[in-house]
Amino acid sequence: MRLNSVTAGVALAGALCASTLTACGSGQGLTITLYVNPQNNLQHVVDACSAASGGRYRIEYHKLPRGADGQREQLVRRLAAGDTSLDVLGLDVTWVPEFAEAGWAEPWTGAAEAEATxxxxxxxxxxxRWNGRLYAATKHTNVQLLWYDDRITATPPKTFDEMIAQAGRLKAEGKPSSILFTxxxxxxxxxxxNTLVASQRGHILSDDGRSVVLDDGAVRALELLKKLTTSGVTxxxxxxxxxxxxxxxxQRGQGAFELNWPYILASYAKEKPRDVGHLRWARFPEVLPGTPSRVTIGGFNFAVSSYSKHKPEAFExxxxxxxxxxxxxxxxEDGLAPTTRSVYDDATPLDPAQPRSTIAARFPMKADILAELSDAAVRPLTPAYQSLSTVISKVLSPPSDIDPPAAAAExxxxxxxALNSKEIIP
Incomplete structure (x- = not known):
């Protein structure tokens, strides 16, 4: 554990607590609970932040299930019951409107909001954010990239049409040719x-999340999804x-192109170290030629439970x-893309004994990540997102069977x- 690197940034939070957040020192030996998904090295951060509190509190890390549905279910059940034992909540980026609207997430204000933003x-x-207010602090983010092997593809496709055409040629040559996506x-x-819709400059919902739009861009995205999955290259x-x-x-060589998150590089390096030098990446292919695609953001945020008995300490x-x-x-350590811009330019090694323990070494694709984040897409912001997601995945499955006009109507x-609570919300 590189404790100095981990704790270097906590002084401001402590000073913020002392100067602006009331009652920060009121509970000697308090336990602040953290509920979030399992992350390999988060416990190191938790221990360092506990130590940095100077004994005022200790953070207790409770690991939620690995699956997003299980994480949300556990949090929702406990918060709906008014459970006061939850302090800091790890929220998927799609859950903030739901938790805010339900009154489960405490708004961030004042100096805490200023530091979190x-x-x-x-x-x-x-x-x-939801309805103009901040309900969480960003922890890490994510966007998908195009991954390929330079022994199979010398130059990556720039557009979806180019990718489908290249995959067809590779298939005809008997080479790995599949386009792999979720x-x-x-x-x-x-x-x-959602990425295809946003890249078509379309909309699923209105900007305020209160009504369904599903405009021409959303229909063209259905048509592209149909084309992709019926071209013989998936x-x-x-x-x-x-x-x-x-x-x-x-990794088994069953595909020519993979549309997936940045963790692919670390996994490939660990499991196929001899071949990782041939793994390449590029920005997500353009849906509209000449216009960069708008790629959907992933990641996690931290919220403070409205039922917490120790809100000042929880914010800190x-x-x-x-x-x-x-x-x-x-x-x-974990390959989680930062949400803070300056971190991407930090060239200082995490461990002086390991010169390559830097952001540049861990994220050689950082320029493409930042480029995609500069105009990224967000999934529909609505408290009913879970129900909407269930509906969309059901209607679009399997993608090869989509009838675009009928699917759009459905x-x-x-x-x-779903928005009117007439669909079953899981």
Whole structure:
């Protein structure tokens, strides 16, 4: 554990607490609970932030299930019951409107809000707001890239049409040719479709999230999804493939192109170290030629529970856990893309004994990540997102069976029902 690197950024949170957040020192030996998904090196950050409190509190890390649905279910059940034992909540970027609207997430104000928003990239920051107020602090972000092997493809395709054409030629030559993406009936398919919609400059919902739009851009995205999956260049098991399935398929040489998150590089380096030098990446292919695609943001945010009995300490702990220095630590150790802009330019090694323990070494694709984040897409912001996601993944599955006009009509009807609480919300 590189404690100095992890704790370097907590002084400001402590000073903020002392100067602006009342009652920060009122509870000697308090336990501040953190509920978030399992992350390999987050416990190191938790321990350092506990130590940095000077004994005023200790952060206790409770690991939620690995699956997003299980994480949300556990949090929703406990918060709906008014559970006061939850302090800091790890929220998927799609949950903030729901938790804010339900009154489960405490708004960030004053100095805490100022620190939580300082130097944060606009795209990730938009996932932490609802109705003009900040309800969470951004922790890490994510965008998908195009991955390919330079032994198979010397030059990556710039557009979807080029990618489909290249895959067809590779198939005719008997080479790996599949275009791998998350086609299973789950959130990954919704993310992919949302990227296609946003890249067509279309909309699923209105900007305020209160009505269904599903405009011409959204219909063209359905047409592209249909074209992609009926051109003979997708894997036979597409309808059951999630992120890790396509990662493994690509590593086995079953695909020419993979549309997936940046963690692909670390996984490839660990499992196929002899071949990692041939793994290449590029920006997500353009849907509209000449116009960069708008790629859907992933990631996590930290919220403070409205039922917490120790809100001042919880805000301070959350600020420490997602400080720029700790974002840098988890970027290098866990491959989690930072939300703070300056972290990407930090050239200082995390460990002086390991000169390559830097952001540049861990994220050689950082320029493409930043370029995509500069005009990224956000999934529809609405408290009913979980229900909308279920509807979209159901209507679009399997993608090869889509009838674009019929699917658009069904989506308009069922998404309207979901917004009006007429669809079953999981």
């Amino acid at each position: 300082r130097d944060v990239l606009p795209g990730p920051l938009s996932t932490a 086609g299973a009936q789950y959130e990954g398919l919704v993310v992919f479709y 894997d036979a098991s597409l309808a059951s493939q999630k992120e890790d399935e396509i990662r493994q398929a690509f 702990a959350a600020l420490c856990l997602r400080s720029p220095q700790n974002q840098k630590y988890q970027a290098i 989506l308009r009807e069922r998404l309207t029902n």
